[in-house]
Amino acid sequence: MASNEEILAGLAEIVNEETGLATEAVEMDKSFTEDLDIDSISMMTIVVNAEEKFGVRIPDEEVKNLKTVGDAVGFIANAQA
Amino acid sequence: MHDPKVFPSQAPAIPFAVPDTAGAPTESDPMARKVVITGLGATTPIGGDVPTMWKNALKGVSGAHTLEDDWVAKYELPVHFAARATTPALDVLSRVEAKRMDPSTQFAVVAAREAWADSGITEIDHDRLAVAFATGIGGVWTLLDAWDTLREKGPRRVLPMTVPMLMPNGPAAAVSLDLGARAGAHTPVSACASGTEAVHVGLDLIRAGKADVVVCGGAEAAIHPMPIAAFASMQALSRRNDDPEHASRPYDRDRDGFVMGEGAGALVLEAEEHALARGARIYAELAGTSVTADAYHITAPDPEGLGATRALKAAMFDGRIQPEDIVHVNAHATSTPVGDKPEYAALKAALGKHVDSVAVSATKSQMGHLLGASGAVEAVLTVMAIYDRKAPVTINLENQDPEIPLDVVTTARDLPAGSIAALSNSFGFGGHNAVIAVRSV
Numbered sequence: 001m002a003s004n005e006e007i008l009a010g011l012a013e014i015v016n017e018e019t020g021l022a023t024e025a026v027e028m029d030k031s032f033t034e035d036l037d038i039d040s041i042s043m044m045t046i047v048v049n050a051e052e053k054f055g056v057r058i059p060d061e062e063v064k065n066l067k068t069v070g071d072a073v074g075f076i077a078n079a080q081a
Numbered sequence: 082m083h084d085p086k087v088f089p090s091q092a093p094a095i096p097f098a099v100p101d102t103a104g105a106p107t108e109s110d111p112m113a114r115k116v117v118i119t120g121l122g123a124t125t126p127i128g129g130d131v132p133t134m135w136k137n138a139l140k141g142v143s144g145a146h147t148l149e150d151d152w153v154a155k156y157e158l159p160v161h162f163a164a165r166a167t168t169p170a171l172d173v174l175s176r177v178e179a180k181r182m183d184p185s186t187q188f189a190v191v192a193a194r195e196a197w198a199d200s201g202i203t204e205i206d207h208d209r210l211a212v213a214f215a216t217g218i219g220g221v222w223t224l225l226d227a228w229d230t231l232r233e234k235g236p237r238r239v240l241p242m243t244v245p246m247l248m249p250n251g252p253a254a255a256v257s258l259d260l261g262a263r264a265g266a267h268t269p270v271s272a273c274a275s276g277t278e279a280v281h282v283g284l285d286l287i288r289a290g291k292a293d294v295v296v297c298g299g300a301e302a303a304i305h306p307m308p309i310a311a312f313a314s315m316q317a318l319s320r321r322n323d324d325p326e327h328a329s330r331p332y333d334r335d336r337d338g339f340v341m342g343e344g345a346g347a348l349v350l351e352a353e354e355h356a357l358a359r360g361a362r363i364y365a366e367l368a369g370t371s372v373t374a375d376a377y378h379i380t381a382p383d384p385e386g387l388g389a390t391r392a393l394k395a396a397m398f399d400g401r402i403q404p405e406d407i408v409h410v411n412a413h414a415t416s417t418p419v420g421d422k423p424e425y426a427a428l429k430a431a432l433g434k435h436v437d438s439v440a441v442s443a444t445k446s447q448m449g450h451l452l453g454a455s456g457a458v459e460a461v462l463t464v465m466a467i468y469d470r471k472a473p474v475t476i477n478l479e480n481q482d483p484e485i486p487l488d489v490v491t492t493a494r495d496l497p498a499g500s501i502a503a504l505s506n507s508f509g510f511g512g513h514n515a516v517i518a519v520r521s522v
Contacts, residue, residue, distance in 0.1 A: 019177060048240075
């Protein structure tokens with residue numbers, strides 16, 4: 001089970017791989033759409049990669065609730081618990 | 082089965098021998114806009130940009146090499162070589178933009194950007210800028226990778242970008258998005274005639290007043306084990322595995338098939354008045370184009386080259402060009418035993434006695450067959466030949482097939498001064514024939 005810091009770092013790597021954004025830009029309070037300019041297709045790619053990396057399942061209906069990076073980190077941490 | 086050359090219901094009224102104007106407008110339109118070529122781009126097995134490709138095309142090099150990929154042995158492919166693009170798309174595109182594109186689209190964007198920069202256009206009404214970008218096969222890597230992923234990892238792992246990456250209009254759409262072309266993005270698909278048909282569509286768009294500038298071209302990235310197996314299965318590919326550099330040998334007695342190539346070519350077509358108003362460098366005039374269909378056989382060319390003959394005549398008529406004006410032909414000439422001969426028959430029928438005084442170049446000898454991109458790359462080469470007044474080289478012609486007594490250019494040759502014109506032919510499975518006619522300015 002990974003700590004929130006580890007999940008954030010892992011998620012930042014996935015976001016960087018998909019969008020080219022610097023990993024430092026991926027912070028807990030950042031909104032995927034508003035701040036990071038991530039579109040729905042990139043978001044789905046990030047979700048699927050996160051599922052593989054963290055060994056969790058993020059249902060499609062849950063994705064719309066993951067508005068900020070912190071939401072995603074929290075969801076993944078809970079799912080791993 | 083009826084004689085494919087004659088439609089029974091029409092046979093009594095319409096003789097098969099069509100007039101020379103078939104496929105071309107019957108009346109000259111005095112208002113028709115003249116269309117010129119102002120930008121060129123290419124990424125090919127003999128150079129990653131137009132200056133490099135052209136230098137090599139005049140020198141005569143081979144882009145064909147043994148494939149080092151493990152899938153060649155893994156699937157026991159009967160063909161072990163191909164002509165890969167010299168410059169990886171990732172040398173030009175960023176990793177993130179490339180990630181969302183099939184390799185065919187990556188090549189398209191690379192060539193289109195070069196052509197656009199080369200045109201020098203800085204200001205444009207984007208509502209008057211169109212795209213006509215072709216492919217023969219489309220996103221075959223994306224399609225088959227997604228199928229592998231589905232089978233190995235399940236549907237969840239199939240990437241969300243799969244559909245826009247595999248669709249055949251992917252290259253046209255990406256170029257439109259990249260340049261902000263809003264007057265339509267078209268994707269003519271006619272197998273190995275696609276790239277030439279895209280130039281034809283571009284000319285029509287400007288003549289019809291639907292756009293002032295069109296970025297046209299073709300892209301292909303099909304050096305993948307499945308297409309290689311499929312083309313090999315139909316006996317279309319050369320099996321000269323021990324000597325790839327000499328495998329593509331159009332018009333040679335010992336030709337045994339084509340060599341798979343990959344890449345893209347792009348041209349900026351512009352209404353003449355638009356180009357003159359901005360003081361553009363004009364390479365040549367795109368004088369005429371034409372497209373015909375054999376309606377003869379799904380893959381075999383009409384042995385007499387009748388469809389190709391009609392296309393050649395129609396392109397010359399469309400451009401108001403006489404056979405004696407033609408000094409150069411960039412031939413389709415894929416190096417297959419059955420394909421090269423009907424093209425000669427067609428050239429002879431269309432050009433008459435002038436066929437003997439035309440410098441014919443078979444540039445697939447150097448770069449292999451770029452399928453849906455080949456016509457676009459060859460259009461670029463034809464424009465360069467007119468502009469630079471030099472015909473590019475046909476390599477590997479050791480023993481010319483006596484049944485094809487064309488004047489084949491084997492060392493770079495100067496073309497005459499004065500007003501000159503050239504043709505470029507492309508033919509595709511399905512009986513597609515496409516021809517463009519380019520004239521000096």
